[in-house]
Amino acid sequence: MHIGVVNAGNIGRALARAWLAAGHDVMVAKDGGQEKLDAFMEQNPRAVRGTPAEAAEFGEVVLFSVYWPRLDAVLQAVGPLAGKVVIDTMNPLQVNGDFEHSYDAYFMARSSTSEELQRRLPDVRVVKAFNTMPSTLLDARRWPEPKSVPPVFLAGDDSSAKAQVRTLAQDAGFTALDAGPLTSARNIEQLNVLMHLLADNQFEGALDRIAPTVAVGGIPA
Numbered sequence: 001m002h003i004g005v006v007n008a009g010n011i012g013r014a015l016a017r018a019w020l021a022a023g024h025d026v027m028v029a030k031d032g033g034q035e036k037l038d039a040f041m042e043q044n045p046r047a048v049r050g051t052p053a054e055a056a057e058f059g060e061v062v063l064f065s066v067y068w069p070r071l072d073a074v075l076q077a078v079g080p081l082a083g084k085v086v087i088d089t090m091n092p093l094q095v096n097g098d099f100e101h102s103y104d105a106y107f108m109a110r111s112s113t114s115e116e117l118q119r120r121l122p123d124v125r126v127v128k129a130f131n132t133m134p135s136t137l138l139d140a141r142r143w144p145e146p147k148s149v150p151p152v153f154l155a156g157d158d159s160s161a162k163a164q165v166r167t168l169a170q171d172a173g174f175t176a177l178d179a180g181p182l183t184s185a186r187n188i189e190q191l192n193v194l195m196h197l198l199a200d201n202q203f204e205g206a207l208d209r210i211a212p213t214v215a216v217g218g219i220p221a
């Protein structure tokens, strides 16, 4: 499959790596500083690099993995996406210089990043996925016991788009669980807030120690 990655940030690079290893063709793009992408390209010679607009055009599926305050700028940069499946990994958070996270509670009570993305891109099929998975854990090979791998939660209104994203999650080594329509993205984003609260108050901010607790007992057969 052709996959466009906008942005190839922490999450985007981890998934691009996994999808390249699974045999997909991946074009990566990034706004802002390019140094991290330079290193990625050296390590992943099969990856193709483009602008955000080129990566969006290249992908049958486009991973939209953008720092939330950058939404407007990146939407302007990507150009038309009509008909594509767009995977939203975002959480509606900001990070300050001390790496403290803050969420927009007013926005979260009324919407989700996925619904906002769908509103802004009415001719694509948005699927929420991967937003509860710390990027440090997005390499399934790091998990010694497959049953302990946290699931990827999906939400979306188009069943064929969700099926495609489920397959891509599996190709990256993860099991996907369907949470229902796109409005369920609100609940999944709230779960991410809970994970940050637990990490901050119990594990000195180490989010990667929280994700496995979401998979207590593993996935039932």
Ligand SMILES: NC(=O)c1ccc[n+]([C@@H]2O[C@H](COP(=O)([O-])OP(=O)(O)OC[C@H]3O[C@@H](n4cnc5c(N)ncnc54)[C@H](OP(=O)(O)O)[C@@H]3O)[C@@H](O)[C@H]2O)c1
Pocket: 007, 008, 009, 010, 011, 012, 030, 031, 032, 033, 034, 036, 065, 066, 067, 068, 070, 089, 090, 091, 092, 093, 095, 130, 131, 132, 133, 134, 135, 136
């Ligand atoms: N990181 C995770 O573990 C994780 C887990 C689940 C969901 N998510 C969500 O997935 C999306 C992508 O996350 P990510 O961690 O992959 O993104 P990221 O690499 O931190 O950032 C994505 C893009 O935004 C820029 N950016 C980051 N922080 C910024 C800031 N304070 N001001 C201005 N620009 C900034 C980055 O530029 P530079 O690289 O040049 O700084 C990069 O171009 C976000 O919505 C995030 O909430 C992240």
